[in-house]
Amino acid sequence: MSDVFQFMKLSRNPGDKIDASVRKIEFKEIYQPLHAVDAADQAGRCLSCGNPYCEWQCPVHNYIPNWLKLVEEGRLFEAAELSHQTNSLPEICGRVCPQDRLCEGACTLDQGGFGAVSIGSIEKYITDEAFKAGWRPDMSKVVWTDKTVGVIGAGPAGLACADVLARNGVKPVVYDRYEEIGGLLTFGIPEFKLEKEVIRRRREIMEGMGVRFVLNTEVGKDISIDKLLKQHDSVFMGMGAYKYMKGGFQGEDSPGVLEALPYLVNNVRQNLGTLPKGEVPVSMRGKRVMVLGGGDTAMDCNRTAIRQGAKRVICAYRRDEANMPGSKREVANAREEGVQFLWNRQPIAIEPMIGGTLAVKLAETRLGPPDAKGRRNAEVAPDSEEIIECDHVIIAFGFQAEAAGWFEAQGIHTAGNGRTLVQAGGKHPYQTDNPKIFAGGDMVRGADLVVRAVFEGRQAAEGILGYFDCV
Ligand code: FAD
Ligand code: SF4
Numbered sequence: 001m002s003d004v005f006q007f008m009k010l011s012r013n014p015g016d017k018i019d020a021s022v023r024k025i026e027f028k029e030i031y032q033p034l035h036a037v038d039a040a041d042q043a044g045r046c047l048s049c050g051n052p053y054c055e056w057q058c059p060v061h062n063y064i065p066n067w068l069k070l071v072e073e074g075r076l077f078e079a080a081e082l083s084h085q086t087n088s089l090p091e092i093c094g095r096v097c098p099q100d101r102l103c104e105g106a107c108t109l110d111q112g113g114f115g116a117v118s119i120g121s122i123e124k125y126i127t128d129e130a131f132k133a134g135w136r137p138d139m140s141k142v143v144w145t146d147k148t149v150g151v152i153g154a155g156p157a158g159l160a161c162a163d164v165l166a167r168n169g170v171k172p173v174v175y176d177r178y179e180e181i182g183g184l185l186t187f188g189i190p191e192f193k194l195e196k197e198v199i200r201r202r203r204e205i206m207e208g209m210g211v212r213f214v215l216n217t218e219v220g221k222d223i224s225i226d227k228l229l230k231q232h233d234s235v236f237m238g239m240g241a242y243k244y245m246k247g248g249f250q251g252e253d254s255p256g257v258l259e260a261l262p263y264l265v266n267n268v269r270q271n272l273g274t275l276p277k278g279e280v281p282v283s284m285r286g287k288r289v290m291v292l293g294g295g296d297t298a299m300d301c302n303r304t305a306i307r308q309g310a311k312r313v314i315c316a317y318r319r320d321e322a323n324m325p326g327s328k329r330e331v332a333n334a335r336e337e338g339v340q341f342l343w344n345r346q347p348i349a350i351e352p353m354i355g356g357t358l359a360v361k362l363a364e365t366r367l368g369p370p371d372a373k374g375r376r377n378a379e380v381a382p383d384s385e386e387i388i389e390c391d392h393v394i395i396a397f398g399f400q401a402e403a404a405g406w407f408e409a410q411g412i413h414t415a416g417n418g419r420t421l422v423q424a425g426g427k428h429p430y431q432t433d434n435p436k437i438f439a440g441g442d443m444v445r446g447a448d449l450v451v452r453a454v455f456e457g458r459q460a461a462e463g464i465l466g467y468f469d470c471v
Contacts (some may be wrong), residue, residue: 006424007045007229012115013038014024020336024306027191027271029095030333031121036074039125043068045117049108054119057106059451060087060458061358064103064119080130083123084137088163088458089156089202092185093451094124095194098296098327102451131201131360139209145169147468150232152176152219155183156450157238159202160457162211168465172211173232177218183240185450187265190300192307193330196272226404234436234464238457241401241442243418247292251350252395256358258282260297260396267304278312284392285309290315290360292347293396294324299331301394302339310352314388316345318365318378346380350393358390399447399452410434420444422460432461438463 003009016032017023023030034042046068056062063082070079083090099105099120107116151158154176162172177210180186182199190389203213217223228235240426244259246252266282269275284305291301294317305313317324320330320343335341345362353359367376402418412432413421422430430438440456442448 003044004110006041007047007109007114007117008044010041012045012109012118013042014118014121017333020338022336023192024303025309026226027307029195030192031095033128034118034121034125036129039122040072040074042118043071043122045109046072047108049467053106053108054103054117057292058103059449059455060093062086062090062123066120067126068122071126076126076130076133077107077135079126080135081138083126083464087123087451088160088454089450090123091127091198092156092194092202093454094122095198096128096185096189096269097449097451098329098421100328105293119345131205136205137209139167142167142210143169144171144210145468147171147233148173148231149464150175150228150235152228152235153183153238153240153441154178154181154213155238155240155441155453156185157443157453157457157460158236159206160454161236161238161355161438161461162206162457163209164458164461165205165468166211167211168461170465170468173214174211174216175217175219175223175228177216177221179216180272181213181215183238187268188261188297188300190264190268190304191271192303193300216443220405225410229330229436234438234467236457236460236464237420237432237437237443238441238453239401239404239437239439239443241418242446243400243402245397245400246352247347247395247397249347249349251352251358252347254350254352254358256352256356256391257350257393257395260291260293260301260394261399263394264300264304267308283308284313286311288312288357288389289319289392289394290314290316290388290390291394291396293398295326295396295398296330297398298396299326299334301373301396302334303330303337305392305394306334306337306339314340314342314390316342316347316360316362318346319367319376319439320342320344344378346378348380348385353389356391358393360388360390360393362386362388399442401443408439412437412439417446419446427470429455429465430463431467435467438467 067079091406103119104116151174165172194228270281289305289310344365348361351359364381365378368379411434438460440460441453
């Protein structure tokens with residue numbers, strides 16, 4: 001039995017973090033796994049407070065206090081079973097969720113100043129250790145139907161949809177244009193947050209559950225949507241949001257200015273050894289780099305450039321630290337690794353200079369009153385310009401969803417900002433205006449979080465199952 005005062009006697013423990021001097025030269029996860037005894041001790045800090053705010057703040061509504069109890073009691077396989085009832089990718093969410101804004105930010109202990117239970121690290125621990133010990137999703141009671149679903153996109157939304165369909169006896173066939181599954185988990189989020197081995201293992205598990213992956217296949221190019229609709233009883237689209245958002249200032253297309261995602265993908269492929277023939281490896285070794293933006297993508301670019309051996313990395317963002325969109329944890333990690341931050345700075349222009357360097361003109365900003373959504377807009381302060389010389393600028397202003405070429409012919413509609421329109425609730429949640437086609441994840445929400453894409457993929461699978469009952 002745990003001590004009811006364990007939360008005071010033991011402090012929060014998310015796992016040891018590799019020292020910045022070591023981690024900034026390698027592409028490996030920076031948090032060490034919890035040992036069984038530490039996971040049990042940490043789980044024992046949970047107050048079982050009766051009104052689990054952590055569950056409500058978790059977008060998939062994980063049964064957090066219940067699996068913490070099982071971990072405390074050493075019942076690993078039961079914890080893994082329970083954790084998979086609500087989350088298709090728990091070991092991945094445990095690694096990449098911004099827990100400070102979600103489950104852990106709502107933990108009663110955090111509110112009381114005692115330090116939240118390290119929920120994310122324990123979620124990762126459960127699945128990692130259960131897999132190592134031989135646990136696999138129990139498919140023994142699944143009765144396979146003759147229904148199949150074509151899933152477009154092997155990102156978190158597509159994987160979560162396929163997981164729920166397979167558990168309900170519907171065969172998912174997942175198509176992706178890339179050579180590996182994962183979407184942005186593989187070709188976006190760097191290894192220091194999520195090692196690629198974790199995604200490879202998830203692929204093996206899902207193939208073992210009966211999910212088929214058809215990779216290097218772009219729907220609309222290598223295979224038509226009409227063919228997919230003929231081959232399958234329904235189609236789920238989890239195609240993400242990839243339209244690069246520009247800053248709209250002078251010189252942003254200059255040589256030496258890079259878009260964030262191609263830069264990150266190039267780096268992942270260098271590390272995986274899968275860089276396509278003819279694509280030049282990009283490296284920041286010895287360079288002075290400026291990253292523009294304040295979200296997760298910007299932090300990943302900062303820390304990738306540091307690991308590639310950049311001479312200096314400055315990150316400039318137009319709001320202050322308190323109002324930035326990225327995870328506080330990742331900003332702290334970036335700072336420890338040597339990234340310098342310039343808050344309240346807006347780029348005005350980039351000018352190429354003789355010798356191939358870039359002069360980045362920045363102006364200071366002040367935060368104005370909150371807008372309709374409660375966000376404070378940055379307003380440029382007069383006569384506050386400064387120029388910083390760099391070798392490379394990486395632009396990370398985010399991504400937008402956009403309609404695919406076939407949407408119109410299939411009767412699928414999008415909002416003005418490119419997001420695919422779906423039914424919010426009702427009998428078939430996440431159904432598009434074409435009854436046979438469902439959608440979820442970033443293409444519906446706009447660029448967001450892994451765990452929300454997982455939630456929507458799961459909900460859409462429920463929508464598809466409901467649709468099958470009606471046709
Ligand atoms: P995606 O992950 O984008 O997957 C879409 C898939 O669809 C891709 O594999 C794509 O190849 C495929 N596809 C698209 N069109 C076609 C087609 N026509 N035919 C075949 N395949 C197609 N979120 C977090 O929670 N934590 C983080 O730390 C975090 N870091 C991030 C870092 C970066 C650099 C980026 C860019 C995003 C980050 N995110 C993070 C956001 C998160 O990765 C996304 O919200 C999430 O991956 C969205 O999942 P998805 O399945 O909707 O789309
Ligand atoms: Fe927390 Fe994310 Fe896990 Fe939910 S899925 S418990 S928000 S780490």
